Amino acid sequence: MPSVFITGMGIVSALGNGTAIQREKLAAGVSGLGPAAFLNSIHKTEFPFGEVPFSTEELFSRLAEYSKLQQSRLQALGALALEECFTGLEQKPAGIRQGLINATTVGGMTDIEDRYFELIKPEQMEPDMSWAAGLDCATGTEHLARQFDLTDFVTTISTACSSSANAIQFGARLLQQGVLDRVVCGGVDSLTRFTVNGFNSLKNLDRNACKPFDANRNGLNLGEGAAYLLLESERTLEKTGNKPLAILSGYANFNEAFHPTAPSPEGLGAYEAMKRTLEKAGISPASVSYINAHGTATLNNDEAESMAIHRLFGKTVPPFASTKVYTGHTLAASGAIEAVFSLLSLQHQEIYPALNFETPIEATGLIPCQTYRQMQVEHILSNSFGFGGNNASLLFSKYD
Amino acid sequence: MDLAEIMQVYFSASMIKPIFIRTARAVCAQDSFSSNDLLQPVRTLSGNRFTYLEPNYQDYFTIMQLRRMSRITRLGLVTAIECLRDAGDTQPEAIITGTGKGSLTDTEKFIHSVREFAEGTLNPSPFIQSTYNSLNGLIGLHHQINSYNSTYVHSGFSLEHALLDAAFQLNEQSIQTALVGSFEEMTPEHYIIKEKLDFWKKEIDGPDAIMKSSPGAISGEGSFFFFLDYQQGAAPLQLVDLTLLFEPGEGAVLHAMDSMLEQHGLGWDQLDVYLSGRNQDSRYEHYYEKVEQRLSATTHQLHFKHLSGEFDTAAGFGLWSAVRMAEKNQLFPSMIRKQGSTQSMDYMLLYNQYYGKQHSIYLLKKT
Numbered sequence: 001m002p003s004v005f006i007t008g009m010g011i012v013s014a015l016g017n018g019t020a021i022q023r024e025k026l027a028a029g030v031s032g033l034g035p036a037a038f039l040n041s042i043h044k045t046e047f048p049f050g051e052v053p054f055s056t057e058e059l060f061s062r063l064a065e066y067s068k069l070q071q072s073r074l075q076a077l078g079a080l081a082l083e084e085c086f087t088g089l090e091q092k093p094a095g096i097r098q099g100l101i102n103a104t105t106v107g108g109m110t111d112i113e114d115r116y117f118e119l120i121k122p123e124q125m126e127p128d129m130s131w132a133a134g135l136d137c138a139t140g141t142e143h144l145a146r147q148f149d150l151t152d153f154v155t156t157i158s159t160a161c162s163s164s165a166n167a168i169q170f171g172a173r174l175l176q177q178g179v180l181d182r183v184v185c186g187g188v189d190s191l192t193r194f195t196v197n198g199f200n201s202l203k204n205l206d207r208n209a210c211k212p213f214d215a216n217r218n219g220l221n222l223g224e225g226a227a228y229l230l231l232e233s234e235r236t237l238e239k240t241g242n243k244p245l246a247i248l249s250g251y252a253n254f255n256e257a258f259h260p261t262a263p264s265p266e267g268l269g270a271y272e273a274m275k276r277t278l279e280k281a282g283i284s285p286a287s288v289s290y291i292n293a294h295g296t297a298t299l300n301n302d303e304a305e306s307m308a309i310h311r312l313f314g315k316t317v318p319p320f321a322s323t324k325v326y327t328g329h330t331l332a333a334s335g336a337i338e339a340v341f342s343l344l345s346l347q348h349q350e351i352y353p354a355l356n357f358e359t360p361i362e363a364t365g366l367i368p369c370q371t372y373r374q375m376q377v378e379h380i381l382s383n384s385f386g387f388g389g390n391n392a393s394l395l396f397s398k399y400d
Numbered sequence: 401m402d403l404a405e406i407m408q409v410y411f412s413a414s415m416i417k418p419i420f421i422r423t424a425r426a427v428c429a430q431d432s433f434s435s436n437d438l439l440q441p442v443r444t445l446s447g448n449r450f451t452y453l454e455p456n457y458q459d460y461f462t463i464m465q466l467r468r469m470s471r472i473t474r475l476g477l478v479t480a481i482e483c484l485r486d487a488g489d490t491q492p493e494a495i496i497t498g499t500g501k502g503s504l505t506d507t508e509k510f511i512h513s514v515r516e517f518a519e520g521t522l523n524p525s526p527f528i529q530s531t532y533n534s535l536n537g538l539i540g541l542h543h544q545i546n547s548y549n550s551t552y553v554h555s556g557f558s559l560e561h562a563l564l565d566a567a568f569q570l571n572e573q574s575i576q577t578a579l580v581g582s583f584e585e586m587t588p589e590h591y592i593i594k595e596k597l598d599f600w601k602k603e604i605d606g607p608d609a610i611m612k613s614s615p616g617a618i619s620g621e622g623s624f625f626f627f628l629d630y631q632q633g634a635a636p637l638q639l640v641d642l643t644l645l646f647e648p649g650e651g652a653v654l655h656a657m658d659s660m661l662e663q664h665g666l667g668w669d670q671l672d673v674y675l676s677g678r679n680q681d682s683r684y685e686h687y688y689e690k691v692e693q694r695l696s697a698t699t700h701q702l703h704f705k706h707l708s709g710e711f712d713t714a715a716g717f718g719l720w721s722a723v724r725m726a727e728k729n730q731l732f733p734s735m736i737r738k739q740g741s742t743q744s745m746d747y748m749l750l751y752n753q754y755y756g757k758q759h760s761i762y763l764l765k766k767t
Contacts, residue, residue: 001572042519105531107553116511119596120589129596136500137532138555142757145646154646155561158502158532158553166550173568179415197514198527255495255549257540260528272546387528388537390549 001280004172005237005244005399007182008230010084011340012077013327014050014223017062018084023344026352027372031326033209033221038073040114041193047205050223050328051191052077068147070131072111074104074140078188081226082148085184089230092149093240096181099153101171102141103163103187103332107156108134110190140188153180158332160386161294162253163187164227165335165394169251171231181236186228186336195331196222202261210297212322213306213368215359220296223328227336229343246346249379250281250395261387262300267308269391270294274312274381277393283379288318288395290351292338292382293368295322296329301385306364319369321354335384335392342380342396350374415642416567420635420767421626423486424723425479426716428622428708429453433479436486437724438732442707448600449591450620450709468525469538472503475623476535476583477542483625484543484579492627493575494548495536496565498558498582500712504590506530535583548575556754558582559624559713560644567639570630581625582713591619599710599755601681611706617679620709624716626723636727638765640664645759653759654690657749660763669696672745673731675718677752679705684756691751700731700740707734715752715760722748726766 011018014032015025025032036044036051052059059076060066064083069075092098111134118124119132133139137156145154153174157167164187171185189195199205199222206219232242254276256269263269278285294305309317323341330337345351354368378398385391426432429450430442443453455478457466466474476497484490509526528534533551540549548569552561559582566578594600601616629635641664643656661668674695678688695701708717725731726745750762 104553113511117515120592122592122595125596132593132596135593136555137553138500138557141554142646151646153644154554155552155557156554157550159536159549159551160531160533170550170565173565173572177415177568177571193514193519194511194527197519197522198510198524198530200519201522201524201527253548253550254546255537255540256546257537257544260534260537260541268546386533387531388533388549389540390533390537 002176003234004175004248005232006229006246006248006343007232007242007244008085008089009245009340009343010081011227011337012052012080013225013330013337014052015326017080019340019344026326026341029353029355029372031209031355033328036191039191041196043196043200047207048209048221049191050221050330052224066147069143072108072134072140073190074108074110074188075143077190077226078140078144079147081186081228082144082184085228085230089242090240096236096239097152098150098182099174099180100141100145100150101155101157101167101183101185102144103157103167104137104140105158105160105163105189105332106192106194107137108140109192109194113193150184159390160388161331161334162384162386162390162392163332163335165384165392166253168229168335168339168394169253169392172248172251175231175233182230182232184228184230186226187332188226189224189331189333191222191224204298206297209356210325211356212295212297212325212354213302213361213366214357215361217297217299217302220298220324221328223330225327225330225333225337227333227340229336229339244399246343246399247397248394249397250277252276252280253392256389256391258389263304263385265304267304269389270305270308270383270385271311273391273393274308274383277381277395281395285313286316288379288381289377290318290345290380291320292342292380293320293322294383294385296324303361305383306361306366309366310364317366319351321368325355338382339394339396342382345377345380346396346398349377351377415564417571418638418640419567419570420629420632421637421639421723422629422633422635423483423627424720425483425625426622426720427452427455427475427479428717429620430707437728438734439728439730442734448618449586450618452621470503470505470529472505472583472585473529473535473538477538479623480539480579480581480625481542483627487627489577490543491545492547492577492579494566494569494578495539495545496550496562496578496580497536498552498562498713499532499584500555500558501584502532503529504585504587508587508589555712556758557644559716560642560760563642566628570628573630576630578628579625580628582716583623584711584713585621586619611680613680613682613685615681615683617681617710620711620714622708622711622714622717624720632767635767637723638767639762640765641763643761647757648759653687654694656761660761664763666747668694669698671699671747671749672742673700673702673748675702675704675722675748675750677705677715677718678703679710684753687753698740698742700736701738702731702735703737704735712754715750718750718752719762722750722764
């Protein structure tokens, strides 16, 4: 398979806007979790959230250009990450076919839910109703694609919590099949009352900051944000002259038919996704420097993921941790957000500390890396697992 | 046509290598499900909303199972089950779906219950089933299929991107078979939202209204599943090529068709069947008119949206028709708008666009 190079990245999360602040806080072990300020929900202070610390107006004020966007938190978050993705790079080089593969779980629900009940009254009309299209997942993606000149191919993927990991895989295929010369892949989700109550109804939310891979973990914290990677083929690099940040050297998606929302206890899906990713890259488990775990801190996920890691890596499990305790679970954005974290580790040859860990899970005894560490980082395996048994893994490798 | 347009078309040409469609299933406003064709007289529909003619679910599920499944979940699952049964293979190596709106019933139910119970204790079922990929998971669960699995939610491209994802993997031979499908429903509430966005025709009078040109379309529903294979086997139809255009300029669609045909060594007069997504929405008819002007007198011209209505993944109805007509070696009478002179049905062209934004062109070949 032709190589896929990553030449740009951009991110906004509870840690702040841009890659620099993410790295600073990850290295210092500072979490972005806290009470929500902008989420419109009675639960906003009851649970910790990974809310991006700016109002929607503030998000827009940080953008250089937003004439083609709608008044939408989802689109503002996406645009901030896309803008950074093109920092120092030409946005639309002549003769280059470029597209956007976006991911989201509920599209513009945040922007619509407060006005939904007016929206469904037939008599209530405004001169401009175009905001009403926000419930369609395609709407935000298309506005972002137009704003950033990414219209040669535009799509949106929604496979719950693995959405943007799948977006990165599909983008890689579009390059490898020669449909596009370069492609921006990633995802965006904004906190919504809809999703907060959804996870609360599943009794999946921890009232305290989550404890990934801890025996006494008690659920996840929800977050929001956006992240995108710019992928280019080798031929495109010759034209753009861009210097790769890293290589996407492997990827796989494997669905386990076990339960609508829970993984199998032995983590079959997680195991297969990781194993197939390494096989595609042609590297052995022993070559993996670090695992960026899905690690949502739900009872089911962390147990299943631990079992799968244990089975694949045997007695020599590489350092691993989950960054959900920094950003909250950003759902469709999480795969791309954690891809950016993985690229930071590769770039700076460092790994970041797990927070809130005390007691290992009994069945596996796995202990995440709890200190900031400078070390040789060659290959990072990043996991994203979702509802419906959807498991996706990505392998990022150092570019020399 | 300016240079940018030509470039766009050139770039999108020939996205895939050919793959085969072994079986196809459809549930829509017509009785497309029981006989898996539309050779019989069709239902006469009126009004501004065409809704599903639903299958008998009790043939498939227990009462207890049915109680846990919402409308589109049942529909999609039954369509997928029959498609796999026809294929004689319940272990496809990928399950890929496309849906513009997913389970609207569940999304709405959950929005309402969040308000009604003031964010208190809520039933999680509608939340789970509102997740766009929940049907994929259920298909996998039903037949214990461990495989690649993804869901595209991009409006009028949802089905096409699912097909493209499968075609890439069949082409690179990382898989040999795939189940690809789409599912879509319309609810009274969402109909109002889309009415405010000028999706629908304003006045509907009499059964011929669907044939009259005016701003807006008739709302429809449909669920379609296809079993794809990298080998021909007994497959009745080949998907030769697929071209997608996002918000193309006036001449770009014809140009894309020209280059697609040229790429495959075909002339317009070699097209035996043209399947058109034309829906009498006067705002976007010019795209279809241009294509019709180019067609040769040999080509049979077929329409399908007067039978199904309009929705994000309505091209699936056209594709299902192509598969089944190829299998039966017979055109569906209710779809013929203009009889062509040809006796054969080797090459078919399917063109669909969704409110002028997402355009898809399928080149199909009877095996």
